[in-house]
Amino acid sequence: MGNVYSAQNVAAYVVYELNEVHAFVNQISIQYLLERVDAMWKKAFGHSAFSEATHDLETTGYIVKEVYDAYQEYGTNHISLPAKEWFLKFGEFQLVHRTYGVPPFTKKEEIIVKKVLDRYRHSYADVAV
Numbered sequence: 001m002g003n004v005y006s007a008q009n010v011a012a013y014v015v016y017e018l019n020e021v022h023a024f025v026n027q028i029s030i031q032y033l034l035e036r037v038d039a040m041w042k043k044a045f046g047h048s049a050f051s052e053a054t055h056d057l058e059t060t061g062y063i064v065k066e067v068y069d070a071y072q073e074y075g076t077n078h079i080s081l082p083a084k085e086w087f088l089k090f091g092e093f094q095l096v097h098r099t100y101g102v103p104p105f106t107k108k109e110e111i112i113v114k115k116v117l118d119r120y121r122h123s124y125a126d127v128a129v
Helices: 007-020 027-045 065-074 107-123
Strands: 055-057 061-063 084-088 095-099
Touching (some): 007 027, 007 107, 027 061, 027 107
Antiparallel strands (some): 055 061
16 A cells, blocks of 8 residues: 655655756646656555645646645746745744655655656656756
């Protein structure tokens, strides 16, 4: 059985991985890739990969609203760093604005995500950054 992760963390992984190979990634491609990961995850493990609610709308397609909101400012432009979150460490009084971390995938989970990214890179992300 696979784990359930925040879609924000999976999106951060996607942004880092695609930037590492100089592939184009924007908010639309992130939503597309989250949809593909979720579909393969459901097929492999029988449940969603994400803790957030997902929406499959006829007019706009697959959406994870929290991820959409976090990357909305980029529009269709390339994203070079993951979105940021406010973090308050227990016992401290200072908020820290940091990028979302990547999830600790198991080997099988990482294979699923990398397969989705490889297909995307070879099919859609021919634009180098």
